[in-house]
Amino acid sequence: METHTLIDNGILKQHLIDPEICIRCNTCEATCPVNAITHDDNNYVVRADVCNGCMACISPCPTGSIDNWRAVPVGRAYSIEEQFSWEELPGELAPHELVAAGGEPATEVTALQQAPEAPAEPGTQVFRSAQYGATVPPWSAAHPYTNLFPPKNPTTATVVGNFNCTEAGFESETHHVVLDFGSMPLPVLEGQSIGIIPPGADALGKPHHARQYSVASPRNGERPGYNNLALTVKRVTVDHDGNPVRGVASNYVCDLKVGDKVQVVGPFGSSFLMPNHPRSHIVMICTGTGSAPMRAMTEWRRRLRNSGKFEGGKLLLFFGARTQQELPYFGPLQSLPKDFIDINLAFSRTPGQPKRYVQDLMRERAADLLALLRDDNSHFYVCGLKGMEEGVVMALRDIAQEAGLSWEVLGATLQREGRLHLETY
Amino acid sequence: MSSINYSEKIPNNVNLGEDRTLQRALEGWQPNFINWWDDVGPEGSTNHEVYLRTAVSVDPNGWAQFGHVKMRDYRWGIFLNPGDTNREIHFGDHKGEKAWQDVPGEHRANLRRIIVTQGDTEPASVEQQRHLGLTAPSMYDLRNLFQINVEEGRHLWAMVYLLHKHFGRDGREEAEALLQRQSGDENNPRILGAFNEKTPDWLAFFMFTYFTDRDGKFQLSALAESAFDPLARTTKFMLTEEAHHMFVGESGISRVLWRTAQVMNDLKTDDPAQVRAAGAIDLPTIQRYLNFHYSVTIDLFGADQSSNAATFYSSGLKGRYEEGKRTDDHVLKGQTYKVLEVKDGQLLEKEVPVLNALNEVLRDDFIKDSMAGVGRWNKVLEKAGVPTRLVVPHKAFNRQIGALAGIKMSPDGRVVSEAEWTARKAEWLPTPEDFAFVASLMGRVVEPGKFAGWIAPPVMGINRQPVDFEYVRFN
Numbered sequence: 065m066e067t068h069t070l071i072d073n074g075i076l077k078q079h080l081i082d083p084e085i086c087i088r089c090n091t092c093e094a095t096c097p098v099n100a101i102t103h104d105d106n107n108y109v110v111r112a113d114v115c116n117g118c119m120a121c122i123s124p125c126p127t128g129s130i131d132n133w134r135a136v137p138v139g140r141a142y143s144i145e146e147q148f149s150w151e152e153l154p155g156e157l158a159p160h161e162l163v164a165a166g167g168e169p170a171t172e173v174t175a176l177q178q179a180p181e182a183p184a185e186p187g188t189q190v191f192r193s194a195q196y197g198a199t200v201p202p203w204s205a206a207h208p209y210t211n212l213f214p215p216k217n218p219t220t221a222t223v224v225g226n227f228n229c230t231e232a233g234f235e236s237e238t239h240h241v242v243l244d245f246g247s248m249p250l251p252v253l254e255g256q257s258i259g260i261i262p263p264g265a266d267a268l269g270k271p272h273h274a275r276q277y278s279v280a281s282p283r284n285g286e287r288p289g290y291n292n293l294a295l296t297v298k299r300v301t302v303d304h305d306g307n308p309v310r311g312v313a314s315n316y317v318c319d320l321k322v323g324d325k326v327q328v329v330g331p332f333g334s335s336f337l338m339p340n341h342p343r344s345h346i347v348m349i350c351t352g353t354g355s356a357p358m359r360a361m362t363e364w365r366r367r368l369r370n371s372g373k374f375e376g377g378k379l380l381l382f383f384g385a386r387t388q389q390e391l392p393y394f395g396p397l398q399s400l401p402k403d404f405i406d407i408n409l410a411f412s413r414t415p416g417q418p419k420r421y422v423q424d425l426m427r428e429r430a431a432d433l434l435a436l437l438r439d440d441n442s443h444f445y446v447c448g449l450k451g452m453e454e455g456v457v458m459a460l461r462d463i464a465q466e467a468g469l470s471w472e473v474l475g476a477t478l479q480r481e482g483r484l485h486l487e488t489y
Numbered sequence: 490m491s492s493i494n495y496s497e498k499i500p501n502n503v504n505l506g507e508d509r510t511l512q513r514a515l516e517g518w519q520p521n522f523i524n525w526w527d528d529v530g531p532e533g534s535t536n537h538e539v540y541l542r543t544a545v546s547v548d549p550n551g552w553a554q555f556g557h558v559k560m561r562d563y564r565w566g567i568f569l570n571p572g573d574t575n576r577e578i579h580f581g582d583h584k585g586e587k588a589w590q591d592v593p594g595e596h597r598a599n600l601r602r603i604i605v606t607q608g609d610t611e612p613a614s615v616e617q618q619r620h621l622g623l624t625a626p627s628m629y630d631l632r633n634l635f636q637i638n639v640e641e642g643r644h645l646w647a648m649v650y651l652l653h654k655h656f657g658r659d660g661r662e663e664a665e666a667l668l669q670r671q672s673g674d675e676n677n678p679r680i681l682g683a684f685n686e687k688t689p690d691w692l693a694f695f696m697f698t699y700f701t702d703r704d705g706k707f708q709l710s711a712l713a714e715s716a717f718d719p720l721a722r723t724t725k726f727m728l729t730e731e732a733h734h735m736f737v738g739e740s741g742i743s744r745v746l747w748r749t750a751q752v753m754n755d756l757k758t759d760d761p762a763q764v765r766a767a768g769a770i771d772l773p774t775i776q777r778y779l780n781f782h783y784s785v786t787i788d789l790f791g792a793d794q795s796s797n798a799a800t801f802y803s804s805g806l807k808g809r810y811e812e813g814k815r816t817d818d819h820v821l822k823g824q825t826y827k828v829l830e831v832k833d834g835q836l837l838e839k840e841v842p843v844l845n846a847l848n849e850v851l852r853d854d855f856i857k858d859s860m861a862g863v864g865r866w867n868k869v870l871e872k873a874g875v876p877t878r879l880v881v882p883h884k885a886f887n888r889q890i891g892a893l894a895g896i897k898m899s900p901d902g903r904v905v906s907e908a909e910w911t912a913r914k915a916e917w918l919p920t921p922e923d924f925a926f927v928a929s930l931m932g933r934v935v936e937p938g939k940f941a942g943w944i945a946p947p948v949m950g951i952n953r954q955p956v957d958f959e960y961v962r963f964n
Binding site: 085094120121126127128151200209210211334480 | 545546548549552553556706728729732733735736739740861862865948952954958959
């Protein structure tokens with residue numbers, strides 16, 4: 065899973081600090097690993113040309129004022145001088161203003177807009193799926209380690225495996241890459257991610273920032289008992305709009321040879337973690353490389369299966385890709401026992417077939433999902449492209465509401481109890 | 490080594506397990522700490538599960554992990570910021586030498602005194618605030634109070650670790666004494682005046698966390714520059730936690746002001762009696778509370794001229810706020826600083842050697858920082874269309890320490906007669922009637938999402954949770 069860069073199609077997702085809430089405590093400035101934050105007597109501000117979106121400053125901020133973002137055309141980013149003079153944050157630019165100012169609003173950016181794309185019916189509220197995403201792990205999650213190797217102090221891994229885990233001969237390829245950490249401690253849990261720093265510098269001559277990838281192997285290693293882990297990386301050759309683009313990090317990772325050394329930071333993530341109690345059910349909904357954490361969780365359960373502990377816990381997978389050939393791990397998935405995992409595959413570009421998305425499959429399986437929604441032992445994980453998130457959460461909402469359940473209550477409960485996790489990019 | 494070992498009795502990132510003697514000594518102190526918490530910690534909170542922030546490592550991603558825990562089970566531990574083996578002393582007579590990992594014999598007594606004084610303030614504030622949970626204006630505020638309390642407890646741990654590790658038997662005895670002194674106790678009070686004052690109500694609590702925890706910020710910042718590296722590293726990490734305490738104070742007063750302004754606008758009045766009758770706290774009362782907490786807190790910086798301050802600086806024990814960002818020679822010999830004194834009923838400025846005036850330098854830094862926040866409170870009033878503005882009183886108002894102690898001075902900086910002081914004191918400092926009125930508003934509101942009538946809800950919750958999140962589970 066690659067973090068989106070802050071710039072997309074000429075639109076910058078600019079990091080800003082809310083001067084009305086900030087208490088000028090200096091924590092963010094002291095924390096920022098790249099010195100992007102500075103202040104005068106009035107305000108704390110972020111340099112748009114330095115901030116790399118690493119998010120190190122977010123959790124230490126006591127007020128939440130640090131967690132503000134605005135979509136602006138790259139050439140029109142708010143300067144620190146402008147920010148110094150602010151008494152409150154400027155509003156979001158409307159999509160037409162972004163275009164007028166020289167940007168191309170991309171899907172990712174319009175997703176940032178608070179305004180709905182279509183006017184809501186009178187008396188209805190705009191549906192925002194993100195509000196249901198948990199920020200806490202399930203109660204039976206194992207305790208994660210995070211940031212053992214921060215951006216200032218990466219560790220080195222050795223590539224011990226790299227193969228295409230989609231069908232060869234197609235333009236789209238996704239690689240399964242295995243990294244070994246030798247004797248360096250980098251314990252990870254399913255659902256966590258690590259960052260990889262591509263070698264060299266960006267167009268501005270600055271070292272590349274780390275790209276984040278979800279770990280696709282279980283906690284005891286891709287090879288059990290070894291200090292290694294696997295990643296699922298799609299070679300990026302086109303952007304969200306289909307224009308040719310060469311993803312810096314994804315091409316670097318996909319081209320790695322066995323024996324190569326890689327700079328790694330992390331681990332990251334302390335809420336998208338799997339439950340471990342024997343009665344826990346896991347519902348996994350993913351597209352493309354969003355399958356990485358699902359593979360990790362499934363494989364951990366598979367390895368524990370012989371312990372006999374998890375007989376009461378169900379695994380349910382909804383997995384979408386454009387075609388069967390592009391679906392990572394299609395082969396290995398077919399060989400998993402049917403009484404171990406219930407697999408539902410959706411393909412949106414199979415020639416001659418109607419488009420099917422994961423939410424279509426979810427609606428088909430409404431009866432089973434409803435039983436799981438009613439069960440406190442169920443945990444839902446969503447990972448993939450941003451565009452899927454809303455449809456998936458809406459499908460859950462509709463399944464609940466059609467059965468007479470209140471989604472507001474249920475959704476809030478899932479969020480609060482760390483049982484609905486959204487990780488989209 | 491930054492990750493914290495939570496499997497040990499005392500979570501730590503200082504390899505405590507490798508020093509059995511120290512580990513045993515601290516594990517011996519631990520039950521006394523828990524007894525202290527049970528005896529004088531937050532009242533009636535034993536079974537509450539509180540949505541607390543706990544550090545699992547001292548880096549940005551690990552230091553703020555949130556979850557519901559019983560406060561008694563909070564993992565108090567010992568966390569130091571990562572060390573730098575090449576760190577050099579960057580001020581004073583030892584400038585350019587390697588920072589100390591152990592206490593040099595000649596500085597032992599002074600360092601011990603500094604650490605004990607800092608350590609003494611931490612449990613003191615918990616004692617001062619122990620009854621506030623019973624009158625919380627909301628579940629959100631209750632959680633914030635408890636977060637502050639457990640972190641003050643952890644700051645006590647931070648200082649006790651230094652005492653145990655570096656000061657032998659004396660240190661262990663001092664660590665015991667930190668649990669024996671008690672805020673406001675006639676026979677065995679806390680060391681510093683402000684920490685023996687009462688924190689009777691939530692307005693006082695917000696003022697305390699705004700002003701007095703800010704004193705903590707400045708003292709910790711000065712100690713974070715110390716040549717004694719373990720002290721520098723532990724205070725650096727404490728500063729990250731301290732930020733939340735100041736946030737509680739600053740946002741708390743902002744919310745009180747917002748609510749008061751709303752009532753004034755609704756009733757179209759600035760008459761304090763009418764505002765009070767409507768269940769809000771009138772602005773003159775807020776100003777009087779501010780005057781009191783500000784003046785009591787600036788006393789904490791010590792005497793305007795102090796040979797101790799000079800010694801602490803020159804010997805590298807305690808630097809200035811943001812020492813590293815200053816562009817002078819960091820030795821300060823032969824330089825001067827202006828301090829105030831009163832001669833023949835007149836306030837005069839006088840140049841004194843800056844080394845002797847370092848308490849005043851730190852006090853002035855604090856004042857600048859405090860005034861900026863008061864300016865932000867005034868923006869709340871401005872936004873609400875209320876013309877009144879809060880002001881910080883003159884530096885010489887109501888002082889008990891240093892050259893200005895005992896001077897009769899109005900908040901706007903006039904030296905006044907004894908008669909005028911007596912006649913107008915009730916305009917300038919909170920009166921028993923003020924305390925009684927504020928106390929009368931202090932009804933407990935703890936239903937998620939509900940707030941007492943004298944305070945507005947916050948603009949956002951903690952850790953991106955909604956404002957009506959169940960921050961405390963009462964069991």
